[in-house]
Each structure stands twice: as structure tokens, then as C-alpha cells.
Amino acid sequence: MSIVLEQVSKDFSGAPAVNDVSAQIEDGELFVLLGPSGSGKSTLLRAIAGLTSIDHGRIVLHGRDVTNVGARQREVGFVFQNYALFKHMTVADNIEFALRARRVRRADRRRRRAELLRLVALEGYDNRLPSELSGGQQQRVALARALAHEPRVLLLDEPFGALDAKIREELRRGIREIQRAVGITTMLVTHDQDEAFSMADRIGVMDRGRLQEVGEPRSLYQRPGTRFVATFxxxxxxxxxxxxxxxxxxxxxxxxxxxxxxxxxxxxxxxxxxxxxxxxxxxxxxxxxxxxxxxxxxxxxxxxxxxxxxxxxxxxxxxxxxxxxxxxxxxxxxxxxxxxxxxxxxxxxxxxxxxxxxxxxxLPTPISSLRLVGGGGRTADSIARMPLVQELAERMHIEPLYYDDVDALPQHVRGLPIVAAGADANVAPALDLLERGARQVLLLATPEPRVERMLIYVEASSFGRDCVLAAAASLARHLTIDVGMLVRDTEDDGAGSYRDLLDLRNLSLNQHGLDLRTETFRGSLAQAVRERLVTSDEPTLLVIGLSAPERCSDLVDDLQRLLREQPPAAVLFVSGRDRTQTESQSQAAAFSL
The missing domain is CATH 2.40.50.100 (RNA polymerase II/Efflux pump adaptor protein, barrel-sandwich hybrid domain)
Known part of the structure; x- marks a missing residue:
């Protein structure tokens, strides 16, 4: 692999700009980071180049860990959107700048300059100043300069943003041809979908600091995994x-x-x-x-x-x-x-x-709709005004459905029911909905829940773990939060716990596109969660997954005490299908609106 990113994170003023990004870029691949403005794609590119430090994670270039290595020692070429050419230098001097800094001999500098000018179709432009070149020509000079010292990785940050449409199209083709001719691993950042589709071997779509999905252009377009990617x-x-x-x-x-x-x-x-x-x-x-x-x-x-x-x-x-x-x-x-x-x-x-x-x-998401259910002293209208619910509805582009109470729900409960715990911290309404067939239920445990962290617990051997990770990933993609997972450490088999931890992380990343930080615990789950809530001031969304609804009842007493004494902001209960459940019917049941 040319580029390996492992849980790379970067915060600015406490807000995550890049959030647990993991990816692998193949040798010679042209990988495009695509996303809207503010999605974190340029910050991630600058982190790979060594122009921005990271707060967590690891960056590996061609098998070498460069996380704490300076930009100059990373063997990376970088092309900026605004060209960043030295205006007082000629084309020749701009291209040779990095070679002079590395004390390359004059004859070798000239030979390399001639090769690059021929490569970018600017032969004979050696003595011109940047002001005498068009925008497209300046960007070609910037590309030649980035390639001058023969880097092993080429990074391009919105390289066509300042150019008109016709020149952009010509330069796209030119850069793609050059990249293939040189065979250099390349990562390009853009917000332009056409640009990404026309150039990329693979596309990584970013939003809110997360790498939402990675895939070949046709596959991403025809089989997206999220609403955001589908519409973007x-x-x-x-x-x-x-x-x-x-x-x-x-x-x-x-x-x-x-x-x-x-x-x-x-x-x-x-x-x-x-x-x-x-x-x-x-x-x-x-x-x-x-x-x-x-x-x-x-x-x-x-x-x-x-x-x-x-x-x-x-x-x-x-x-x-x-x-x-x-x-x-x-x-x-x-x-x-x-x-x-x-x-x-x-x-x-x-x-x-x-x-x-x-x-x-x-779409491979279990959260198809939001259903607000009154109860616990809260009406559906008041639940709709809670910050967490407003954030989910806005970012998932879903207009919630309103129900006065649990009895008003359709017989077959679908989507994501959202209920309030009430002053008595009663989890029974959530468990009742699971018993009625709901796949997941969001219980709002505090009056004005806001979430900055997600903490997941699922039995590693549970058949329902895929359901839990799918539901957790569906929420995490739409919230700017850190995500962690608790895995039970059994004293008898420490190696088994470690395998469970790796299996769950790999399943989350490979099947649901969600990388997460994992940690083990011993003893009571409620005590492990309580300890983590006490030691952090981040409002937490607790995700509890078990293989069947009836098994949730074992945790009722502990959870209700937890909600009264040290409540998380919210709890997402997820029920997986038991292996003994009968096979699905061949006809689809109708659902009520």
C-alpha cells in the first residue's frame, strides 16, 4: 500500500475536522477525496503531507510511519489550488526550487526540468514569469514543480477550482495522462462530482469529518450505502x-x-x-x-x-x-x-x-424513518424540539412521524421509534417496543439531550451484532461525534477477548464504513459505563445491543439506576434477530403511514 490511514483524527477548537478516518490507497492509484466544503477533506490531505499535525491515529507512506515526520522528509509532492508559484521566479526557477533545496547538481536540475516541461506540454516556457501564463499553464507548472524531486506520493488540493470549465476539462485529462505515465500514487481533493467520476480509480466520500464511503465510481453511484452519498x-x-x-x-x-x-x-x-x-x-x-x-x-x-x-x-x-x-x-x-x-x-x-x-x-440502513412517540411526560411535539432529534431529522433529511403514545403506532413497528425516559428513568417503554418487533428504539434520557460521543456495547458472539453496528453507524454518520466500543474481557480467555475486539472493529469498518476505538472491560456493564460517564464531560449516546429483546430485561435494574444516578444523554437499544426465528415470509407485509 502507498498510503495507509489508521483512525486519523484532527480537532480545531474542540470540534472534529477529521474524525477517525481509516483508508488504504494502492500503489499507482488515483484516489479522489470528494465532499462538500467543510467536510474535512483538505485538512486530511494536509495531514498526509505533514502540513498539519494530527491528534490521534497513524499515517503510513510506503510502509514507513510518518506520523511524526516533517513534511520535507515524507517524499510527497503537493499542488495547491492557488498554484502557490513564486511570482518573481521564472518557470525554470519555480520547477527547480525543490531540487536546489536538496542541493541537486545544476546539470541534473536542467535535465529534470526539461523532462517535466515536456511531460506537462510546456516546452520552451522556461524563461517566462507566472504573470505571463494562463491559469491552466500556471497549474501545469505547479504540477511539474511538485513532481521535480520525484516524490512517491502526489497530493492535489482542489487543483482546478480557479479555472474556467473548458480549461478544467483539458487539465483533468492532462493530469490523468501524466499520472498514468509516471505511475505515481495520487490523492486529489475536490467538491466536484463530475471531476471525481472522470478521474478517479476510487472515490472516498467525506462529510462532517468522516469518510462515509469508499468505492469505484460506478459502484458508488449505483449502490450507495447512505442517503448522503446517494444524493451527493x-x-x-x-x-x-x-x-x-x-x-x-x-x-x-x-x-x-x-x-x-x-x-x-x-x-x-x-x-x-x-x-x-x-x-x-x-x-x-x-x-x-x-x-x-x-x-x-x-x-x-x-x-x-x-x-x-x-x-x-x-x-x-x-x-x-x-x-x-x-x-x-x-x-x-x-x-x-x-x-x-x-x-x-x-x-x-x-x-x-x-x-x-x-x-x-x-440502502443498507435499518433507520428508514423517525417515529416520535409521546409518553413519560413528553408529547411527540416536545420530543421533536429536542436538540438531538432536530439534528437527526435535519441531517438525515427525514420529516419525523408523530404518535401520541405507544398504542398509536402501527402493529408492525418500523424505522426508529424515539421515546423519552421521563423523570422516573423508566426504560420499560423502549423494551416494550422491542418486544413488539421494533429493531431499534432511541430512549432520550435527559431533558435536552446533545451528543458528543457514542459508546457501543454488543455481545461479540451475538447474532445481532450486525444489526447493532448497522444502527450505530447510521446515527454516527449523521452526528459529529467520537465513537467507541466496549468489549467484555473474560479473565479465562484474554486472547479470545482480543479476537472479539478485532472482529468487531473489522466488521464495523468493512461492512458499515465506521471505524471506532475499542476498549475492554471486566465485571458489570453498567459499572463500566458509569465509570466512563463519570470520567468524561462529553454527553454520551449509549448503544446497547443484544440478540433478542427479552434479554434486555436482565439489564433493566442496572440501567434504570444508571439513568437516575449518572444518565447518558440517550440510549439506543438494538435487537438482533435470533437464529431460531422462522424464515421470512415470501410476501411483503404492507406498512402503515
């Missing part, structure tokens, strides 16, 4: 439908699930992504060559170049609803049609059409 990489219709047996029902049709997990079961609520280009429309049902999901009305139509973009309104049903507004009676669908589709089948605003999907992708 392009147009996306986010919808809800019930799981069947290895499929999801959307409206009138069933669609095969491309990634099935044993943690899923028939009737669970699925959040799915349908790209606008996968939506097919026709004025008559028989004209659709793909599965029909229902009918809609065209409310907007725009012709843009070679495509027609449409927006439709559809009625929500028990098997098809909006994942962003699950309680809405109507929702919108976006569709894209090619010019040939438009010519062969013209459509107009106000027209009723049949709607079908070529393809859908089920």
Missing part, C-alpha cells in the same frame, strides 16, 4: 417500501435486493434509491417494458440539451412513500428521458402517466 453523487429519488423475501415491494411490483443481510426480515421498512434515469414513463400501462409501480401526474417538464427532466406527483400508498416525508399523502418523483425517448413518446405537463422503475437500490 447525483439525482436520487428516496423512497420507502416493505421488504419481502430478498426483495422490496414498491407500489405494484417487487424488486430484487442486490445486497441482502441476515439482519433483514420480511415486513421491515426499506429505504431505497431510484435514479431519475431509471424512472420510465408511458401514457399507457402496456407501453412500459419495466415493472409498473403506479401512476403519477407530470407537474414540471424541462428540456435541457440532450435530456428532458420531469417532475411527477404520486399518491403515497402502503407500499410506496417518500423516504424524506414518510407521512405525506403525496410525494414527487424526478425522471430523466433521452432525446430519442422524447421524440418517440412526447409527454406534457398535467398528463397522467404510468410509472415504472428499471432498477432500484436498497
Amino acid at each position: 453523487l447525483g439525482g436520487a429519488n428516496l423512497l420507502l417500501g416493505p421488504y419481502g423475501y430478498r426483495d422490496v415491494r414498491l407500489g405494484e411490483s417487487y424488486f430484487e435486493v442486490d445486497r441482502w443481510s441476515d439482519a433483514l426480515r420480511s415486513g421491515d421498512e426499506a429505504a431505497v434509491v431510484v435514479r431519475p434515469e431509471d424512472v420510465v414513463l408511458a401514457p399507457m400501462r402496456d407501453l412500459l417494458s419495466v415493472p409498473v409501480v403506479g401512476t403519477g401526474k407530470i407537474v414540471d417538464l424541462k428540456f435541457i440539451g440532450s435530456n428532458e427532466r420531469l417532475r411527477l406527483e404520486m399518491n403515497a400508498t402502503e407500499t410506496l412513500a417518500s423516504a424524506q416525508r414518510p407521512g405525506a399523502a403525496m410525494f414527487t418523483i424526478e425522471a430523466v428521458r433521452t432525446a430519442s425517448d422524447v421524440d418517440s413518446m412526447p409527454l406534457s405537463v398535467g398528463q397522467k402517466v404510468y410509472v415504472g422503475f428499471k432498477h432500484m437500490h436498497a
Whole structure:
């Protein structure tokens, strides 16, 4: 591996800019860090270059730990967005600057300069000043200078941001060709999706300091793991439908699930992504060559170049609803049609059409909706105003559903029910919801819960650990928090505890994209949690995972004492499916809105 990052973290004024980022970049790979402004991607790049120190973790370049090594000794070339050329120096002097600093002989400097000018197609520009060059030419000089001392890693921070569209496109192709010719491992930072797709071997998507997902461009676009990645990489219709047996029902049709997990079961609520280009429309049902999901009305139509973009309104049903507004009676669908589709089948605003999907992708998240349940002296409205709930709703782009009490919930409890503990610190409402079939329940333990840290406990051998890690990762991706996991250390088998610790961390990172810090404990779980709450002033979200709801009752007394004496901000209870549970039914149960 050329670049290995292990739980790299960096805080500024107590706020995490980079949060437990782990990644491996292959030799000769062009890896693109993609994310919105403020996501931490440039901070991470500067940390790799040695221009910014890190607070936690390890950085390894070509097998050498450089975490505490200065920038000059890291064998890294860096290209800045604003070129950072020396304005008073000629092109030749700019390129040779790093070589002079390394006391390279004059003849060797000239030979290397000539090679690089030929490589970046600027032969004959040796004696020009930066002011005599275009923006694209200046960036090529900056690239040549970064490559002059033959670094083993090349880092580029938004290198095309200051250029116009045509020059950006030309420079993208040029840099990609140069990178392939030289064979140097390269990491490029950008907020431009087209740039990332056109250049990357793999893309790492960052948001709120976390590396949300890593994958090849096509795979990330077609099979994203989170709502954020799905919507950030392009147009996306986010919808809800019930799981069947290895499929999801959307409206009138069933669609095969491309990634099935044993943690899923028939009737669970699925959040799915349908790209606008996968939506097919026709004025008559028989004209659709793909599965029909229902009918809609065209409310907007725009012709843009070679495509027609449409927006439709559809009625929500028990098997098809909006994942962003699950309680809405109507929702919108976006569709894209090619010019040939438009010519062969013209459509107009106000027209009723049949709607079908070529393809859908089920997001691997158990938290498909937020359901606020009154009780414990709190109404659903008051729960909605709590800071943690507001933060989750805003960042997950979900409009919560409101219920006066537990009895108002549908018989099959789906999504994430959120309840308040009340003054008596009663956890019974949460456990009752688990008994009724809820996969997870968030119990708000303090009046105004805010969260800065997540602490997870799951039995290492539990069949439900995948459910716990999936739920924890779904929340952690949307909160700017540190994440830790407690693993029980058995005195009889210390090696076994260590294996459990590694297994859980690897499962979390590889299956759910969440790296976490692990630590062992002995004795009572409640005592271990209490000790960590007492020694930290960070409001904590405690995640408790067990293989079946009834096993949670063993912790009721300890947890209720804990909530009264040293309460965390909130507790997320997660129930996994027991191995003895019967196989899922072949038909998907409808869900109530």
C-alpha cells in the first residue's frame, strides 16, 4: 500500500475536522477525496503531507510511519489550488526550487526540468514569469514543480477550482495522462462530482469529518450505502417500501435486493434509491417494458440539451412513500428521458402517466424513518424540539412521524421509534417496543439531550451484532461525534477477548464504513459505563445491543439506576434477530403511514 490511514483524527477548537478516518490507497492509484466544503477533506490531505499535525491515529507512506515526520522528509509532492508559484521566479526557477533545496547538481536540475516541461506540454516556457501564463499553464507548472524531486506520493488540493470549465476539462485529462505515465500514487481533493467520476480509480466520500464511503465510481453511484452519498453523487429519488423475501415491494411490483443481510426480515421498512434515469414513463400501462409501480401526474417538464427532466406527483400508498416525508399523502418523483425517448413518446405537463422503475437500490440502513412517540411526560411535539432529534431529522433529511403514545403506532413497528425516559428513568417503554418487533428504539434520557460521543456495547458472539453496528453507524454518520466500543474481557480467555475486539472493529469498518476505538472491560456493564460517564464531560449516546429483546430485561435494574444516578444523554437499544426465528415470509407485509 502507498498510503495507509489508521483512525486519523484532527480537532480545531474542540470540534472534529477529521474524525477517525481509516483508508488504504494502492500503489499507482488515483484516489479522489470528494465532499462538500467543510467536510474535512483538505485538512486530511494536509495531514498526509505533514502540513498539519494530527491528534490521534497513524499515517503510513510506503510502509514507513510518518506520523511524526516533517513534511520535507515524507517524499510527497503537493499542488495547491492557488498554484502557490513564486511570482518573481521564472518557470525554470519555480520547477527547480525543490531540487536546489536538496542541493541537486545544476546539470541534473536542467535535465529534470526539461523532462517535466515536456511531460506537462510546456516546452520552451522556461524563461517566462507566472504573470505571463494562463491559469491552466500556471497549474501545469505547479504540477511539474511538485513532481521535480520525484516524490512517491502526489497530493492535489482542489487543483482546478480557479479555472474556467473548458480549461478544467483539458487539465483533468492532462493530469490523468501524466499520472498514468509516471505511475505515481495520487490523492486529489475536490467538491466536484463530475471531476471525481472522470478521474478517479476510487472515490472516498467525506462529510462532517468522516469518510462515509469508499468505492469505484460506478459502484458508488449505483449502490450507495447512505442517503448522503446517494444524493451527493447525483439525482436520487428516496423512497420507502416493505421488504419481502430478498426483495422490496414498491407500489405494484417487487424488486430484487442486490445486497441482502441476515439482519433483514420480511415486513421491515426499506429505504431505497431510484435514479431519475431509471424512472420510465408511458401514457399507457402496456407501453412500459419495466415493472409498473403506479401512476403519477407530470407537474414540471424541462428540456435541457440532450435530456428532458420531469417532475411527477404520486399518491403515497402502503407500499410506496417518500423516504424524506414518510407521512405525506403525496410525494414527487424526478425522471430523466433521452432525446430519442422524447421524440418517440412526447409527454406534457398535467398528463397522467404510468410509472415504472428499471432498477432500484436498497440502502443498507435499518433507520428508514423517525417515529416520535409521546409518553413519560413528553408529547411527540416536545420530543421533536429536542436538540438531538432536530439534528437527526435535519441531517438525515427525514420529516419525523408523530404518535401520541405507544398504542398509536402501527402493529408492525418500523424505522426508529424515539421515546423519552421521563423523570422516573423508566426504560420499560423502549423494551416494550422491542418486544413488539421494533429493531431499534432511541430512549432520550435527559431533558435536552446533545451528543458528543457514542459508546457501543454488543455481545461479540451475538447474532445481532450486525444489526447493532448497522444502527450505530447510521446515527454516527449523521452526528459529529467520537465513537467507541466496549468489549467484555473474560479473565479465562484474554486472547479470545482480543479476537472479539478485532472482529468487531473489522466488521464495523468493512461492512458499515465506521471505524471506532475499542476498549475492554471486566465485571458489570453498567459499572463500566458509569465509570466512563463519570470520567468524561462529553454527553454520551449509549448503544446497547443484544440478540433478542427479552434479554434486555436482565439489564433493566442496572440501567434504570444508571439513568437516575449518572444518565447518558440517550440510549439506543438494538435487537438482533435470533437464529431460531422462522424464515421470512415470501410476501411483503404492507406498512402503515
